[in-house]
Amino acid sequence: MDLSIDLLGNALVSGLLLGGFYAAVTIGVSISFGMLDIVNIAHPAFIILGSYTAYIANSAFGFDPILSSIVLLPAFYLLGVAIYFVYDVSFERRGDASIRGLAFFFGLLFITEVTLVLVFGVDYRLVDAPYVGLSFHFGVIDLPLRLLVPFLVSLALIGTLQLFMSYTFIGRAIQAVAQDPMALRLMGADPSRIKRIAFGISIASASIAGAILIIIQPVEPSIARDYIGRIFAICVMGGLGSFAGTVVAAMILGIMESLTSTFYGPSWSPAVAFGFLLITLAVRPAGLFGRR
Amino acid sequence: MRNLRFVLLGLMVAGATFAVARLIDNAYVFFAGYVVLQYVVLATSWNILGGYTGYVNFGTAAFFALGAYTTVVLHKTVPLLPLPAMMVVGGLISGTVGLGMGYLTLRLRGTFFSIATLAMAVVAQTLITNWNFVGGSRGAYIIRPANSPLFAGDYIEYLFVVMLVLAVISVSISRAIQHSRLGYGFSAIRDDEQAAEASGVPTLRLKLIATALSGGLMGMAGAPLPYYVTYLDPASGFSLSYAVNTIAMPLIGGTATWLGPVIGAILLGTLQQVATVTISSALSLLLVGLLLVGFVIAAPKGIVGWFKR
Amino acid sequence: MSDILLSVAGLGKRFGGFVALSDFDLHVKQGDRLGLIGPNGSGKSTLVNCLCGTLRNDTGQVTFSGQKLDGLSAHQRTRRGLSRSFQLPRPFPTLTLADNVRVPILYAADIKPDRFRANPRQRCEELLDMVGLLPKANRLPTDLTQIEMRKLELARAMASEPRLLIADEAMAGLSHQEVDDILALLMKLNAQGVTIIMIEHIMRAVLAFSQRLVVLVAGRKIADGNPTDVIRQPDVVAAYLGS
Numbered sequence: 001m002d003l004s005i006d007l008l009g010n011a012l013v014s015g016l017l018l019g020g021f022y023a024a025v026t027i028g029v030s031i032s033f034g035m036l037d038i039v040n041i042a043h044p045a046f047i048i049l050g051s052y053t054a055y056i057a058n059s060a061f062g063f064d065p066i067l068s069s070i071v072l073l074p075a076f077y078l079l080g081v082a083i084y085f086v087y088d089v090s091f092e093r094r095g096d097a098s099i100r101g102l103a104f105f106f107g108l109l110f111i112t113e114v115t116l117v118l119v120f121g122v123d124y125r126l127v128d129a130p131y132v133g134l135s136f137h138f139g140v141i142d143l144p145l146r147l148l149v150p151f152l153v154s155l156a157l158i159g160t161l162q163l164f165m166s167y168t169f170i171g172r173a174i175q176a177v178a179q180d181p182m183a184l185r186l187m188g189a190d191p192s193r194i195k196r197i198a199f200g201i202s203i204a205s206a207s208i209a210g211a212i213l214i215i216i217q218p219v220e221p222s223i224a225r226d227y228i229g230r231i232f233a234i235c236v237m238g239g240l241g242s243f244a245g246t247v248v249a250a251m252i253l254g255i256m257e258s259l260t261s262t263f264y265g266p267s268w269s270p271a272v273a274f275g276f277l278l279i280t281l282a283v284r285p286a287g288l289f290g291r292r
Numbered sequence: 293m294r295n296l297r298f299v300l301l302g303l304m305v306a307g308a309t310f311a312v313a314r315l316i317d318n319a320y321v322f323f324a325g326y327v328v329l330q331y332v333v334l335a336t337s338w339n340i341l342g343g344y345t346g347y348v349n350f351g352t353a354a355f356f357a358l359g360a361y362t363t364v365v366l367h368k369t370v371p372l373l374p375l376p377a378m379m380v381v382g383g384l385i386s387g388t389v390g391l392g393m394g395y396l397t398l399r400l401r402g403t404f405f406s407i408a409t410l411a412m413a414v415v416a417q418t419l420i421t422n423w424n425f426v427g428g429s430r431g432a433y434i435i436r437p438a439n440s441p442l443f444a445g446d447y448i449e450y451l452f453v454v455m456l457v458l459a460v461i462s463v464s465i466s467r468a469i470q471h472s473r474l475g476y477g478f479s480a481i482r483d484d485e486q487a488a489e490a491s492g493v494p495t496l497r498l499k500l501i502a503t504a505l506s507g508g509l510m511g512m513a514g515a516p517l518p519y520y521v522t523y524l525d526p527a528s529g530f531s532l533s534y535a536v537n538t539i540a541m542p543l544i545g546g547t548a549t550w551l552g553p554v555i556g557a558i559l560l561g562t563l564q565q566v567a568t569v570t571i572s573s574a575l576s577l578l579l580v581g582l583l584l585v586g587f588v589i590a591a592p593k594g595i596v597g598w599f600k601r
Numbered sequence: 602m603s604d605i606l607l608s609v610a611g612l613g614k615r616f617g618g619f620v621a622l623s624d625f626d627l628h629v630k631q632g633d634r635l636g637l638i639g640p641n642g643s644g645k646s647t648l649v650n651c652l653c654g655t656l657r658n659d660t661g662q663v664t665f666s667g668q669k670l671d672g673l674s675a676h677q678r679t680r681r682g683l684s685r686s687f688q689l690p691r692p693f694p695t696l697t698l699a700d701n702v703r704v705p706i707l708y709a710a711d712i713k714p715d716r717f718r719a720n721p722r723q724r725c726e727e728l729l730d731m732v733g734l735l736p737k738a739n740r741l742p743t744d745l746t747q748i749e750m751r752k753l754e755l756a757r758a759m760a761s762e763p764r765l766l767i768a769d770e771a772m773a774g775l776s777h778q779e780v781d782d783i784l785a786l787l788m789k790l791n792a793q794g795v796t797i798i799m800i801e802h803i804m805r806a807v808l809a810f811s812q813r814l815v816v817l818v819a820g821r822k823i824a825d826g827n828p829t830d831v832i833r834q835p836d837v838v839a840a841y842l843g844s
Contacts, residue, residue, distance in 0.1 A: 039403045039406070039407070041350075041407070041410070086589065090588070090589045098346065098348075098402055098403065099342065099343075099346060099348050099543075099547075100543075100588045100592055102348045102350075102403070102406055103348070103539055103540075103543055103584060103588045104585060104588050104589065106350065106535075106536070106539060106584075107536075107540075107581050107582075107584040107585035107588065108585065110532065110536045110577070110580075110581040110584075111578060111581040111582060111585065113532075114574055114577050114578040114581060115578065117574055118574055118575070118578065222532075225414070225532065226414075228410055229410065229411050229414050232407045232410075232411070233411070236404070236407075267418070267421055267422055267429070268418060268422060270414050270415075270417075270418050271414065271415045271418035271419065273411075273414075274410075274411035274412070274414045274415045274418075275411075275415055277407070277408065277411045278393075278396060278397075278408055278411050278412065278415070281396065281397050281400060281404055281407075281408055282396040282397065473707045473708075476696075476700065476703060476704050476707055477704070477707070477708065479693065479695065479696060479700075479704075480693055480696070480704045482695075483693035483694055483695055483696065484691050484692075484693055484694075486655065486675075486691070487687065487691040487692075487693065488676075488693075488704070489654075489655070489674065489675040489676045489679075490653065490655075490675055490676075490679055490684075490685060490687070490758075491676075491679065491704050491705040491708060491757060491760070491761070492676050492679040492680050492704075492705050492708035492709045492761050493676055493704065493708045494674075494676050494677075494708070495676065496674075548695070
């Protein structure tokens with residue numbers, strides 16, 4: 001009896017922390033899919049890219065992965081802007097967005113993964129930071145820092161983005177561009193430029209998400225695919241474009257995965273996210289917090 | 293009657309192909325040829341739902357692997373069942389799964405359907421990985437018979453012929469649909485689903501037909517795989533390269549007709565076989581990805597569309 | 602009673618807190634030419650969408666040809682003879698004009714086997730000829746002018762041989778002559794026995810066409826009757842002068 005409450009408690013806590021991290025992983029897609037209606041299924045690949053850039057900064061230069069990911073934000077932002085430019089010119093303007101846009105991002109996902117394999121091989125990579133091995137203990141509950149630090153960074157990231165969205169002109173323009181591009185034009189803002197900035201921000205968030213990912217677990221190129229399901233499951237469950245919804249849905253998923261993993265074994269956890277996604281799509285596509 | 297003539301023509305071409313392959317008398321031709329033919333089937337069946345109807349399926353691997361694993365199960369339970377029968381069972385199971393998944397998700401926007409197909413692929417892979425009867429993550433060994441049960445020759449030649457016939461069947465079906473009432477309905481759905489509804493097209497029903505047919509053919513393409521590879525594990529059965537290739541081939545060849553996927557499969561399939569042997573398999577996959585992105589950006593109508601100009 | 606084709610009772614639809622349509626009643630007899638007018642945002646599009654099955658109404662009942670339409674999808678309603686043309690033309694962009702009208706012919710054929718199964722191509726040509734687009738039968742919709750697109754839209758709506766056609770702002774943005782063209786076309790269709798509901802802003806066309814006029818303002822019907830009487834009603838005048 002004692003043992004299983006212990007186990008349950010730890011599963012819940014690590015699930016919650018994991019969920020917070022999942023929110024950071026998803027927030028970029030919350031912007032690109034939720035607000036810009038761009039199905040960027042390649043987002044996990046950019047996160048893994050973020051993991052590898054953090055890895056290089058850490059193993060070659062000894063820098064802290066999180067700090068280096070912040071330094072690299074502009075680079076990822078520019079990458080996002082470049083990708084949006086190609087997407088916009090090739091698909092959005094032609095009105096051909098659906099099949100070809102999806103194929104485009106799928107191609108990017110694939111190219112990124114294969115290139116990473118060619119450059120880094122399939123070995124697992126990890127980072128070395130002072131907090132990776134430590135743990136706090138509260139009675140029977142363990143709080144490993146390798147989960148706690150990413151959790152806090154994640155909340156900080158999302159909090160910052162939310163403030164940006166609500167209190168800056170560009171942020172509010174981004175929220176508006178999804179709902180009413182005409183009104184945006186009347187306000188003197190160019191929707192194309194706003195979308196470009198938003199997509200850039202979306203990819204920039206992958207830098208940070210990638211850094212905290214490699215703190216939580218060792219990384220190799222193919223794990224990007226495990227995250228596609230989680231990301232879209234959270235997005236759909238949380239309601240497209242709602243940051244609060246994303247955080248709540250992410251935590252629910254984190255807890256469900258953690259419980260499944262603890263009591264049924266880790267080999268079942270990939271199915272949890274996807275199973276959730278299928279059920280949500282079938283039953284309530286607008287998600288928990290969504291409009292319509 | 294034009295359809296029947298096409299099937300006969302196709303079988304004649306198939307027969308000629310097989311005769312040439314026998315003449316070359318190198319087992320590698322059969323091994324490589326099998327893979328190319330397999331992709332002809334996969335690309336053609338993907339295109340029925342993707343190119344004709346406009347719904348992108350990322351979960352090719354799931355339907356394909358379901359067919360393969362059905363064979364594993366049948367091989368362990370009724371080993372004397374002839375391969376074509378196993379293929380039919382595999383096709384029926386994949387088709388039914390496609391139908392079920394379609395029923396859950398096809399009432400939503402196309403993008404949600406596509407995401408759901410990705411989801412389904414992972415769920416299927418997880419289920420198989422946890423199923424010990426088929427070997428789970430450790431995989432399953434299938435003994436390939438030495439001789440062809442149908443004519444004098446190795447078993448690999450038999451697999452080649454089986455896939456050749458399946459290719460003719462799937463291409464014939466694709467072509468028949470293209471010129472039929474069903475084809476018009478699919479095109480209308482792809483072009484403007486709401487307008488199609490207003491024009492009397494039963495969109496949900498047609499989408500379900502496309503999904504079931506597409507999934508079923510993919511399952512049939514996967515059914516002989518265990519005999520081809522002799523060792524099947526979830527990682528290779530559900531490999532993402534199936535999904536990428538199956539999407540790249542029609543997009544590069546041209547999605548509007550039955551011919552595009554065939555051209556794309558033959559070109560890209562052969563290219564990859566050559567690249568795998570000369571450079572490396574990872575690089576050849578990279579090439580596929582680059583070609584996919586390149587064509588999607590620069591040549592949206594594919595090779596067939598380029599020639600029509 | 603027996604020649605009432607469309608009967609709408611208490612139709613209502615809301616979007617969240619916004620009431621788009623409320624308590625709408627209407628009876629349309631076979632062969633009628635009904636005009637429906639109202640300021641922008643008055644609920645006309647919502648009404649059409651609810652009648653045709655694109656949107657599900659919250660309250661009320663729609664009966665067509667004696668049959669309740671509840672729960673029937675858009676394509677089922679089209680097959681029963683209730684057809685619409687879209688306000689902004691939505692031709693199938695990758696299909697030729699001939700194929701554009703072929704789709705409804707093929708799919709309405711379920712219900713009306715004889716005429717259509719025999720020769721769909723002939724029927725395609727008849728329809729395109731009726732709207733004057735036969736010379737462009739093998740072209741794509743991108744090659745069409747504004748008015749040609751509207752005509753294609755009407756041809757497509759007519760392809761299923763409907764008993765009731767809702768022409769949703771088919772004349773918007775057209776020149777004086779072009780408006781007359783469309784008007785003549787609709788009158789011809791009506792003479793052939795098609796009941797028509799014309800939704801329009803161009804008053805001279807509405808008055809020339811309608812035997813009866815219905816006015817919709819803020820989701821409610823405020824007038825229903827003889828056109829010359831209706832346009833003199835003070836609340837109708839106010840709604841139009843005010844907006």
